[in-house]
């Protein structure tokens with residue numbers, strides 16, 4: 221029986237948006253557990269849909285688990301110095317108190333940038349390594365959208381990454397991390413490690429693993445594991461994050477350096493040949509609405525329009541109005557849009573009551589340039605307290621607290637409005653407000669790919685639209701200042717000019 225310290229510290233940082241992500245945000249219970257410590261970690265994370273949940277499932281009967289701290293700040297602007305330093309210090313302080321341990325497992329995201337550190341995870345692992353010394357096995361799991369760095373590779377002994385986007389295998393990823401941990405516990409630290417960064421960025425809407433080329437890439441990494449190769453992870457990267465090592469990669473840990481290099485080179489060659497296949501057509505909002513109406517006129521199932529650039533899971537504010545304007549001005553009927561975050565509008569709706577008409581300036585408060593509130597008179601169709609349980613494959617069964625909610629209707633368009641941000645990756649928030657998604661003609665969803673997990677099975681068709689938002693589908697438009705030179709900003713696109721001040 222080994223004594224294994226476990227913890228988690230997630231953030232997916234879009235360095236091009238505000239506001240910064242502060243300590244209070246990490247502490248709040250939203251669409252995921254709040255910041256939890258020691259025994260509370262096991263209470264909140266056991267049996268749910270995070271990587272740590274899967275890791276515990278495999279390991280907690282065989283080993284002594286020492287829970288440190290777990291927190292997830294979701295996706296958003298840069299992590300404040302205060303939040304990063306407090307959480308890192310608490311996690312490492314607790315680890316230090318709990319020593320000696322035999323190994324460490326961390327449930328990380330892999331795309332965290334703080335005000336001081338562009339490689340948030342690499343810095344965290346550097347400090348942990350400094351605390352525990354060179355012999356301690358460290359295994360981590362990462363989100364598929366990780367910008368893996370040489371530092372993260374060097375400090376660890378195995379890396380397991382999600383195989384899916386939409387992410388429906390978080391617990392399985394933790395289970396795979398547990399199996400690599402069992403290997404490392406038996407044989408000691410892994411001698412071989414190799415990281416290959418790809419020479420192009422992949423926009424999120426082209427990263428879905430339900431289709432090629434991502435599907436085949438993930439399958440290849442699974443075939444490459446075994447014998448001397450302990451873990452092979454393909455990470456598609458998170459483009460809206462300005463750091464030197466941004467972008468997709470394959471990372472391998474193996475019992476020899478030669479085996480690690482061989483597997484990493486084979487996977488990198490395979491991915492390089494797929495560059496031209498990462499292309500998904502995108503539409504302007506008005507075009508998407510017109511096309512959706514045409515399809516919906518002959519369909520019995522809803523047409524989905526992904527509002528890909530306002531995905532709060534990629535740093536979008538979830539309050540942009542481009543698609544809402546297009547739906548209303550395009551005369552859409554039987555349409556529902558979700559989930560638009562506007563605490564003030566919800567408050568006004570609750571004050572007015574169900575059935576009332578309220579004049580509102582809805583959303584559009586957080587930019588980017590050109591985004592304005594939608595001013596109009598809305599009917600308050602339904603109200604909710606924002607407390608419900610999700611059931612879709614991406615979030616699993618999870619207790620949610622989005623704060624008060626309201627369903628507002630204008631013309632043929634209903635808008636599900638929340639107090640806290642949540643990506644439209646589950647049908648539950650619509651149902652909480654009495655909207656049955658499969659009975660709608662058109663569903664506008666603030667999501668890039670995750671919506672496909674719960675909504676694609678009920679859909680007639682899926683369109684991707686590019687209304688203005690904080691997450692740019694065309695990464696060539698981001699003003700990178702730190703990204704290394706020579707990286708193509710889109711598949712087959714223009715090159716990065718390299719770091720500059």
Ligand SMILES: [Zn+2]
Nearest residue numbers: 363364365387
């Ligand atoms: Zn992700």
